[in-house]
Amino acid sequence: MELLHAIEPLRARLHARRRAGHRIGLVPxxxxxxxxxxxxxxxxxxxxxAVVVSIFVNPxxxxxxxxxxxxxxxxxxxCALLEPLQVDWLxxxxxxxxxxxxxxAGVIRVGTPAIADILCGxxxxxHFSGVTxxxxxxxxxxxxxxxxxxxKDYQQLAIIRALVxxxxxxxxxxxxxxxxxxxxxxxxxRNGRLSSDDxxxxxxxxxxxxxxxxxxxxxxxxxDQLCAQARDTLTAAGFAVDYFTVLAADDLSPALxxxxxxxxxxxxxxxxxxxxxxxxxxx
Amino acid sequence: MELLHAIEPLRARLHARRRAGHRIGLVPxxxxxxxxxxxxxxxxxxxxxAVVVSIFVNPxxxxxxxxxxxxxxxxxxxCALLEPLQVDWLxxxxxxxxxxxxxxAGVIRVGTPAIADILCGxxxxxHFSGVTxxxxxxxxxxxxxxxxxxxKDYQQLAIIRALVxxxxxxxxxxxxxxxxxxxxxxxxxRNGRLSSDDxxxxxxxxxxxxxxxxxxxxxxxxxDQLCAQARDTLTAAGFAVDYFTVLAADDLSPALxxxxxxxxxxxxxxxxxxxxxxxxxxx
Numbered sequence: 074m075e076l077l078h079a080i081e082p083l084r085a086r087l088h089a090r091r092r093a094g095h096r097i098g099l100v101p102x103x104x105x106x107x108x109x110x111x112x113x114x115x116x117x118x119x120x121x122x123a124v125v126v127s128i129f130v131n132p133x134x135x136x137x138x139x140x141x142x143x144x145x146x147x148x149x150x151x152c153a154l155l156e157p158l159q160v161d162w163l164x165x166x167x168x169x170x171x172x173x174x175x176x177x178a179g180v181i182r183v184g185t186p187a188i189a190d191i192l193c194g195x196x197x198x199x200h201f202s203g204v205t206x207x208x209x210x211x212x213x214x215x216x217x218x219x220x221x222x223x224x225k226d227y228q229q230l231a232i233i234r235a236l237v238x239x240x241x242x243x244x245x246x247x248x249x250x251x252x253x254x255x256x257x258x259x260x261x262x263r264n265g266r267l268s269s270d271d272x273x274x275x276x277x278x279x280x281x282x283x284x285x286x287x288x289x290x291x292x293x294x295x296x297d298q299l300c301a302q303a304r305d306t307l308t309a310a311g312f313a314v315d316y317f318t319v320l321a322a323d324d325l326s327p328a329l330x331x332x333x334x335x336x337x338x339x340x341x342x343x344x345x346x347x348x349x350x351x352x353x354x355x356x
Numbered sequence: 357m358e359l360l361h362a363i364e365p366l367r368a369r370l371h372a373r374r375r376a377g378h379r380i381g382l383v384p385x386x387x388x389x390x391x392x393x394x395x396x397x398x399x400x401x402x403x404x405x406a407v408v409v410s411i412f413v414n415p416x417x418x419x420x421x422x423x424x425x426x427x428x429x430x431x432x433x434x435c436a437l438l439e440p441l442q443v444d445w446l447x448x449x450x451x452x453x454x455x456x457x458x459x460x461a462g463v464i465r466v467g468t469p470a471i472a473d474i475l476c477g478x479x480x481x482x483h484f485s486g487v488t489x490x491x492x493x494x495x496x497x498x499x500x501x502x503x504x505x506x507x508k509d510y511q512q513l514a515i516i517r518a519l520v521x522x523x524x525x526x527x528x529x530x531x532x533x534x535x536x537x538x539x540x541x542x543x544x545x546r547n548g549r550l551s552s553d554d555x556x557x558x559x560x561x562x563x564x565x566x567x568x569x570x571x572x573x574x575x576x577x578x579x580d581q582l583c584a585q586a587r588d589t590l591t592a593a594g595f596a597v598d599y600f601t602v603l604a605a606d607d608l609s610p611a612l613x614x615x616x617x618x619x620x621x622x623x624x625x626x627x628x629x630x631x632x633x634x635x636x637x638x639x
Contacts, residue, residue, distance in 0.1 A: 080524065084526065092375075092377060094375060174521070174522060178470065179469055179470035179471075180469060180522050181466065181467050181468060181469050181488065181518060181519055181522040181523060182467045183464065183466050183467065183523070184464050184465045184466065184467055185464060186462055186463060186464050187461065187462035188462075205464065206523075209492075209523050210523055210524045213523055213524040213525050213526060214524050214526075216499070216526065235464060236464055238457070239457060239463050239464040240464060240466070240489075240492050240493055240496055241363065241493045241496040241497050242496050243367065243496060243497075243499065
């Protein structure tokens with residue numbers, strides 16, 4: 074694995090591989106890697122001839138009150154995790170390499186589709202425009218044939234699919250299932266910030282998703298009541314719930330009674346750490 | 357020259373050429389071609405191994421009160437003009453091919469840099485976002501090595517350069533000098549709409565640019581006064597002037613006294629037809 078911090082040398086190396094007809098896979102990450110990320114890399118390795126992993130904590134997708142400064146940066150440990158996976162290039166640019174013109178209003182940003190205005194988009198204004206912008210840049214830098222994103226960030230994955238569709242990126246997007254700890258907690262770089270107390274309570278998020286899924290499968294269709302109960306349970310356990318909702322799995326539209334393919338989505342703060350999770354249910 | 361209306365067959369043909377190491381040139385147009393467009397094509401032909409010309413009247417860049425419906429569509433004549441120039445593919449998609457999800461607020465649009473808010477951007481809200489969106493799509497469909505734009509649309513060219521820079525498109529942008537009629541009028545698809553009376557007066561735009569350039573070269577630095585005089589002249593001749601201004605040629609910032617590389621830009625309506633022109637002056 075070669076570690077590259079600059080765009081041009083990465084492009085030069087990719088150019089040669091592309092000319093040779095190799096399929097290129099991209100795994101965009103913000104680093105602080107865990108097994109969920111490694112699953113993405115393994116999938117890319119299995120489907121592509123050359124694999125680029127990017128690590129970039131993108132300031133554009135953090136709000137002014139959010140945790141950009143304290144977001145964990147663990148490049149050495151990340152390299153050690155990637156080394157055995159036969160990654161070709163780890164692209165880890167700094168902010169000046171990605172935003173040489175700064176990040177102000179004068180610089181072009183990519184917009185978002187309507188589904189970016191709900192859920193995390195409602196709670197984190199500008200977040201998804203930061204995501205579509207940096208992902209567009211990474212797509213143009215790497216020009217991958219395939220790119221890999223975790224299903225844990227369900228809304229983000231739907232937005233990336235819309236980005237590829239609306240702007241005609243010639244890229245196949247693959248969503249990779251959420252990797253969970255033994256107690257069900259979805260793996261996330263933010264889990265490391267939980268106090269041991271909060272870490273013990275955190276799996277309640279997944280438990281609430283599973284209970285709601287069970288009741289949906291059992292035929293309960295009172296979605297408002299189901300979600301309100303889950304919110305109450307989580308609130309009683311000390312979570313500050315941003316949302317707990319059931320939507321159509323394919324396009325995040327409101328779940329109609331006839332809808333069979335649903336997704337339950339939750340975002341909640343425990344202590345000062347905001348966690349998200351989701352579960353797809355076919356009823 | 358092969359005429360293609362759909363994205364996928366174009367991609368398939370380009371893929372083979374790219375694999376063979378051929379450099380691909382793109383000339384994006386809205387059709388109703390004149391010698392100014394053909395200059396772009398000839399430049400592309402000279403610099404690239406494969407040339408794509410696109411013709412698409414992009415609804416996203418027209419305001420509700422603008423001339424989208426009446427914009428001239430002359431595909432047969434355009435084909436006849438392109439045929440001798442050894443264009444490989446003419447890509448002429450319809451609106452449904454380019455915007456299968458519609459053109460509403462739910463679809464992702466690309467934003468604009470700060471320089472899109474002045475000049476034509478101030479007079480045509482949303483116009484340049486329509487341009488950056490469709491150009492991004494064309495870039496992703498064709499993935500050219502080089503793309504060609506007319507210097508007549510000076511602000512648009514500066515915005516396209518910002519688009520490539522800010523979103524890291526791996527594309528070299530070439531601006532091609534404005535082609536003029538014998539009387540100095542910049543060639544434009546909109547010239548055909550002028551009444552014969554208006555057509556006779558239209559070269560005054562270029563004359564005003566030249567006179568202002570002469571006075572700049574002669575050392576006159578009272579830009580406000582120079583521009584006001586030009587506006588008065590044009591207004592007296594029956595033009596409704598949107599703007600007549602002198603800016604820094606490299607970034608369209610306000611022209612400082614020490615600035616040596618200037619651009620004079622004008623937009624004015626004559627009858628119901630809005631014309632633009634510009635002239636770069638090194639003083």
